[in-house]
Amino acid sequence: MTNLPDVMENEQLTVQRAIDGDQGAMRALWTRHAPHIDVVVRRLVGNDPDLAADVAQDVWIQIFRALPSFRGDAQFGTWAHRIAVNRTLNALRRTRRTAALEVDVEDDSASVEPEADRAILAASIEDAAARLSPGARTVFLLHDVEGYTHEEIAAQLGITAGGSKSQLFKARARLRTLLAHLIDAPASRSRPNTTEHAAPLH
Template sequence: MSAITFQGQSEQHIIEGCILGDRKFQSILYNLLSPKMFAVCLRYAADYNSAQDLLQEGFIKVFKNIEKFRGEGSFEGWVRRIFVNTAIEHYRKQVNLYALHDSDVKSYEYYEQNALESLKHEDILKLIQQLSYGYRTVFNLYVIEGYSHKEIGEKLGISEGTSKSQLARARYLLQKMITENNEIAKHSNNS
C-alpha cells in the first residue's frame, strides 16, 4: 500500500475512518480521489452530466464496500476498478455490442501524429466522448486501463474478436476525427 498522506492523515487512517463511517474521513477521501475518478468517468460517459452520475454512483460503492479492501495493491487502483466496473454496468444493458466484419482495419490513412500532439487534453476527451458506447468502452479499457481483449470480452460479455474489431474501429474513428479537427484548425488559422 502506498503511504500517501492527505491533510495530515495517512491513507490507512483515512480508510479506517471510512470503514467506521466517519463523514470527515469520507470527505477527505473524496477530495483526494475525485479529480482522478471524475476524469475516468468523463472518458466512459457520453457527456458531463452522465459523468457526474457515474462519479456519485462510484463513490457510494466505494464507501459501502471499503471494508472489503484487503490492502493488497494500490488503494487508488482498487477504487479505479470500482469506477470502471460501475461505468461498464451503467451502459451494458443499454447497448448490445456486435462484431464488425472489418476487424482488420488498422489506422486512418491520413492520420498524422503531429495532429494528436497539437490537441489539448480536453479536446482529446471530447473526441473520445463522441465515440459510440461500444467503441469508447473498448478503447478506454484497452488503451487507458490496460486490459487485454480477453479481459474486455469477459467484462463486456463479448468475444475477443469483437473487442479487437471494436478497438480497431474506435481507433480509426478517433484518428479520423483528430485529422479533420486539425485541418479545420489549420483553415481557421490561415483565414
C-alpha cells in the first residue's frame, strides 16, 4: 500500500528538481496533474474545446514560470489547481465571455424538447452545467465546485457579491429543471398506471 507521506515527499523532490530546470521532473508533474487541470479548465470554459486546449496550455506555461515561487505551503496539486482557475477566468475575461454576468439568465426550460430527454437522462451535473449561460456556469462552478465565497467570486469577476448570489440562485434553479428528468423519469416509469384499472364512472 502506498504511503501518503512518502508520495508527498517524492512530489516535493520532483517539484524541486523541476525548479532546478530538470525537464524530466517537469514532464513528471505534467503527466501526474494534467488530467485534473484539463477537467478544471473544461468545466469553466464550457463547450469550446479549442479554447479549453489553448487555456490549458497557457495554464501549464504559467505553472512552470511560477514554480520558483512555490513555497510548499500547500500541495503542488492544490497550488496548480488555483493557477488553473485564475488563468481560465483571465482567458474568459479576455474573450468577453463573462461580460454579461449581471444579465438575467433566460428561462428557456420550455425549450427542452421531448426528444432530448434521453440525452438529459444520461447527462451528468457537469453536462447540465454546460447548458447554463457563461456567467451562471462560472459562478456555479466557482462557488459550488471550487468552494469560492461570493466575495471572492465578486473580486475575481468584477461583479458584486449580490450579483454572484443572484447568478448562483438562477444557476441552481436551471440545473434543477435540467436534472429533474434524471430524478423524475425513473420514478414515473416505476409508478403503476392506476387509470387502467379505475372503476367506471356512473
